[in-house]
Amino acid sequence: MNRGCLCLLVLSLLWPGGWLAADGSESAQVSVQPWNGFWWPLVDGGMATGAARRRSEPEPVYYSDWERFFGPYDKYHFAFADTPRGDLWQWEMRHHYDPDALSWWGHCNGWAAAAVAEVEPTAPGELNGIYFRVGDKKALLTELHQGDGSRILFHSDEDGAHIFHQTLVQYIRDMDKALVVEIDQSEEVWNFPVFGYEMTWTDDGDTRHVATVLRLGIDSVAPDSTGTSFMTAEFQYDLELSGGDIVGGSWSGASHPQLLWDTVIRQAGNPHLDVDRVFTIVDSVLPAAKNGMADDGLEENDTPAAAAPLDGDVFLGRLLDDDFFSIPVEAGEQVDVAFYNQKIDADSQAILRHGSGEEITARVVEADRILMQAGTQTEDDTFLLELRAVAPQTNRRNYGLEVLRTGQSYYMPHLVNADGWQTWLALYNPTTVDDDLYYHFYHTEPGLVEKQQYTAQWPDLPAHWLVTGELAAFFPDITTENERWLKINTQQNLEGVFIFEHAQMGGNLASMPLLAEGARELYFNHLAVDDIWWTGVSIANTDPYLPAQVTLQPYHKDDASPLWETVSFEIPGGGRFINMLGAMFTPGTLAQAGWIEITADRDVVGFELFGTNDLALFEGIPLQHAKAKSLIAPWTPLTEGYWTGISLVNPSGGGTQVTVTPLNKRGSNAYGAFNPAELSFQLNAKEKYVNNVYSMFIDEFGEPPFGPIAYVSISSYREITGFVLYGDGAEIMCGYPLLTLEDARSAGRFAWLDGLALVVNAKPAGNRVYVTLEAYDAADNLLATGQSPEEIWIGSVHRLDPEEIWGAVPPGIAYLRWSSPQPLLVLGEVNQGTQATVIHSLSD
Amino acid sequence: MNNRCVSRTVIIGLTWLVLAGVGAAAEPLPERWVVETIYPVLAVDHESTIQVRWLFEKMGIEHLDGRDWWQIRVQDLDERTPDQAEFLLDPAGGQIMTVRVREFRQGRWREYVSLQDEPRQWFLQPLGVMPLQFAWPGLEPGRKSRESNFIERVELGHGQRIRTEYHFQARRMPADKRAESAGPEARGDVMRLVITDPRSPNRSWHMTWRQDMPWWSECVTGAYSARVISINGEPVDE
Structure with missing residues (x-):
């Protein structure tokens, strides 16, 4: 039971109407109860990773019979001979798996919609040698409804409690139809199928005090479980009477539901989930015992010579006979191979060998797997994995293989x-x-x-x-x-x-x-x-x-x-x-x-x-893949004949509002605090904005009285990406991707190149600083040191010339080390007169 | 099969005037139109909407009480859902009745009556998921606006009856004044309706009608927004 329900039940004991004898009551329940299931939190990404966290647990907890590593999407790919961990699995890992997600984010809406719309899977099945548990089937149905359109029937922002009351009666009693309730009033969202109610009421003049107990499906049962257990949530409200008719309603308890809704159309959240495939899996059954058992998709791999390449580093198989696999590895990889043998009933042996035939003997035997530890490879090789069926498996479960490459x-x-x-x-x-x-x-x-x-x-x-x-x-x-x-x-x-x-x-x-x-x-x-x-x-x-x-x-x-x-x-x-x-x-x-x-x-x-x-x-x-809502172009020179251009791209599917602020070398708005300039514009989905900084501001706002513009900050409602290009119009052209404050460091190094100067932006700094520049030779001997000629104030930008700071570039210099008491954004501008580029600072 | 009546509605105190003919269209009324309806997706990981293109199609004519009622069937143009609805529509008098909905849930068909055999010029709370809200503007030719109230009573059984009083406003927007704000292209005037529930100020229905259509061209409610995107197979330009 969730927090909201507990709260509501406590409140019900305090409600004075509870002491009064009821003047009326009614109850109803649909004839087919929605099924209980699991809400698949995003912090686990369980449909891809296999993790199945109970809501009350701060860390993933695997149900006793769960496969641990192999999730429903692994099985889906193998059942249809897809590339292992293909688009479906990848999409889920990118969009529905985030260990830093809010703890309540998950698939409760998909489960609730599936529970009211689909028949409950109650038995495991098999497809092309892959065993599907009830929990796998329910997971696929849940994702299949994760993007459903919703017909909102009651919304607490618009509708009085009497609409809630009316909708329940009409749907559950008259239409025999379950619907979905969103029950949480906080920012959290908890959807549950509601399939029954018990209403009692007492009339007090023109007010009818109503207590309604909803019967709800449970979203945190073990994924495989079936059954008709349910939980309840109680709400109190007053219906306003006029001439015996109900004419309005208001909530009398502290809590009330947010929404009642029904699913309009089935729409998977993961765009790579195919509805026909899902129902092929859901409808699958375990063959009768007298039928022969299908072997896995990499047969015949019964001898070393017929070893099957283990594409994709994972496999779900059956050990009806010996299975052999070849596993290519690269020098520099640390490689372990895990054999998940817990679910099969075969007595088995697993042996991992180098391509030379030498056995890799290091291994750890755990409760559900054998981990063969090959360690760091110093040469490219092709391993041979031997799975020996001492006695062939007779149950219909799968073993799992996983190649773990670290480094x-x-x-x-x-x-x-x-x-x-x-x-x-x-x-x-x-x-x-x-x-x-x-x-x-x-x-x-x-x-x-x-x-x-x-x-x-x-x-x-x-x-x-x-x-x-x-x-x-x-x-x-x-x-x-x-x-x-x-x-x-x-x-x-x-x-x-x-x-x-x-x-x-x-x-x-x-x-x-x-x-x-x-x-x-x-x-x-x-x-x-x-x-x-x-x-x-x-x-x-x-x-x-x-x-x-x-x-x-x-x-x-x-x-x-x-x-x-x-x-x-x-x-x-x-x-x-x-x-x-x-x-x-x-x-x-x-x-x-x-x-x-x-x-x-x-x-x-x-x-x-x-x-x-x-x-x-x-x-x-x-080619960029990082995006951010706050970006900085820490150096946009516009003096001495230089031009600077900025390119911004909104790669998302929705529009955004972008604001670009021009800052002078002190970090203040180049147009002053009393009449600051900002350029705001709409950047639609997939739209690019490109312009030069002169046109963006000087053509638009005139010459900046507190200029010149030295750098710009950029903010956006959605994450965007972009880069800066600047040059002198003749022989110099430099470019760099936009930075964020997270790129700031307190020290760093640059391999020495003639013409190297540092652009130091103190936007992230918390106090004014001096920056120290040191010259070292290849043996780490200090050759020269010096400080920025002036204090660098918070938010300001400076171009530091090492030659000026040291007096001369020392012979034998191999690298420059810079350091500061405060984090800074630092670019290295290499300007050799007729050729130039921008390099990023290495760490210290 | 579930054929139980779900909306035993009694209309009392109706101040509505039955208004005949909003203006004779020069051309036959269209018999097939597609309503694109935008529903919210209530997933927590992203904010999005989903569109369903509901096909409204005249399947025949039923003669009742001396009037020709069109038999309208509603189904998903893209066949992503098998759900269907059927109702009778009087395109001349602007009335709707006998709304039946058929839905496929939990592996079986369910049928229910959303509106009885009782002609109505408004129908605001259809059961089910389809955009079947209906309110006739009731503006005869030359009339610029109308304001009225109407009351709906819904029997819930066990002595419970809900009475809702709605406020209705309709106004005509002449073709030369509506400029770009009229939405779908229309020949002639459009009529805008706003229906509110004074007891729930945030609850409202907005509809736009055009003279050459037997159905609204736009409808916005708290649950979804919908608009006609094609008529007789021809796309409607925005």
Whole structure:
């Protein structure tokens, strides 16, 4: 019983009407009771993860017979031979699983709607060798109604208590129809099917005191349970009488229901859940005992030679005979393999071997699984997993397999060192632990992915070491080519910067951070393809084994409508796609497109590179997936001939209001406190806004009396994304993604590059500070130190030139370390006269 | 099968005037229209709505008391739900009666009567999920507005009867004055109705009628908003 119900029951004892003999009473109940179920909280994401938390428990609690790891969506995918953990599972993990979600968020509306609309599943079933519990079936029905449209029949904001009273009688007694009540008056939402009531009333003049006890379905029974238990909630209200008629009503107790509603139409919350498939599962039954048992979908894999590749790292199977699996692993991964054997009744053995045949003997036997611990791999390998059926299983349950890969992977989706191109890189171990680095080069061409290995100058990186140099300095025997990309596996955090340079074509720099994570939705925020500009894209598949399906959907720059021309392709496992937009889309589409949404069925990483056709201007921006409601462009220079442009994209399905505030170098509104300027505009769903800061403010509000504008802050009702591009109109073009206050740090490092200056933004600071700049050589010897020439006030922005602070750049400098007593946003601007770029600060 | 009557309504003290003919349309009234209805989705993880396109279609004519009643069937144009409703509509006199609803729930059909064989010019609390609210504007040609009250009584059994008094306002918006505010494109005037329950100030029904339709073109209630999006298979421009 929830909090609201308890409260209501206590109040009922205090109500004076309870002491009086009833003048009338009535009760009714529908003929088919809605079923009890489970509300699947978002903090567990149980439909995907398998967790099933009881409401009263602060941590996930697994029901005694629950599969623990394998949730209903895993079974759904295997029953229909989908890619394991495909779109349905992924969507649920992204949208219905959030360990930080409010504790009461869940599927109560979906369960309540399903309970009043669907027949209760009461028996387990089997489909294509996958066993479905009653709880699995109820979970699928619950999700199938999670997006139902609702016909609101009573709303406490609009309707008096007499409408509540009337609706109950008409629905339950006259129509024999259950409906749904939303019972909580706080911000929390608790929906329950209501299928019966007991009303008693006493008349007192023109007032009828009514106590109504609702019979409600229960949302927190074990997922498999069936039965007709119910809970109650009591509400008191007064009906106003006139001439014997009820003419109004008001609540007399402290609590009242919020809504009564009915489901209009079945609509899954998860868009990848197929209604026909759900009912195929729900209608499935266990075959009669005399029927033979279907084996799993990876048969025949009964010998080592016939070992089945374990795609997707999970599997649900049956051990009617021996099963063998091959499991590819990469150097740098820490690999465990879990065999969940609790539900099958076979006596079994599980043996994990290296490709050489050597057995991996480390294992932990737990109540429901055997965990085989292969540890960190130092070479690429293909394991062989042997599941031996000492006695074949005779029950109809499934065993589970899960490959647990831990460790970190970092990505640089483009490397060049041929035809005049060069890549310069910096790698930094920000942790206090020495780390081994495993470099995986993938040479990619259309139809070909080839793994490459080169001798690494830095196979391990001691704690806090920062190493820099050209590609050949890191890998002395590396060959020259422009068709490869790099993935680095580690056990610790790694940071890095890559800079591309083409010195022979006018000279320019484009920098890119080492990418730490992929995503299935990326935003390509800038594109320009015409007689002057080119734009290219590089997208790498982070999965070394399985292909990724990728689609690029451009949106119209004026009305944000999806353009008809999309580009879809498959990137093989370990593969990388690279091309110029001009070769991918027709000129008409490129002329209309404002931005491009990239979606993939597997995590991908990438960046865009753009410049003028003569390469006089050149810059790169990572394809973005981070979004925020508060953003900062910490440096938007408008003086000394500079221009700054801002691009904002609202990738969500709903519109938002965006406000951009121009700030001077002191952090005040550049138009003063008494007449501040702000630019507010509507950014519709999928819409892009792009403009230069001069036009946004100076054309709009005139010259700022307290200017010049040095940076801007951006706020939005919905999460948006964006980036900044600035330059001198001739030889300098720099770009960086918008930052948030969470990007602030109190210290950091930059690999030294000629022309490096620091842009220091004290918007996140809590007090005024001096910033210290230190120069170190490659052996961590301090070469020079100095402080910012003036105090940096809260909210202000400064450009610090290390050469001025130190007097001269010391010979042998390898990196610059900056520090501050307060958190700051710091960018590194590398300006070498005819070439420039912006790099992010590494951690300290 | 559940055929129990659910709305034994008695109309007492009705101040409504039965108004004949809102104006003869130059063309035959449409016999098929689609009402797009927007319902809220009550999920906690996102705010959204869902649209259902209800097809209203004339299936035949029934002669009762010397009048021709259209037999209207309502069903989901996209066939996502099998639920249906049927009712009789007097397109000339602006009356509705015999509203029957058929719904598929918990693996079986349920049928119930939402309005008895009792002609009405208003019907505000239909049971079920479909947008069957009805109120006839009652503005004869040349009349600009009307204001009235009407009372509905619903028997709940066990000596319980609910009486609700509604306030009704209708006004005509000439075609040349309604400019862009009229919603769906209409030939001629449109009529706007606002019905309120004085005892529940937040409870209201807003309807827009056009002269060449036997049904409202827009209806907004606290439960949903609905509008006609096609007539006789032709889309209605906004």
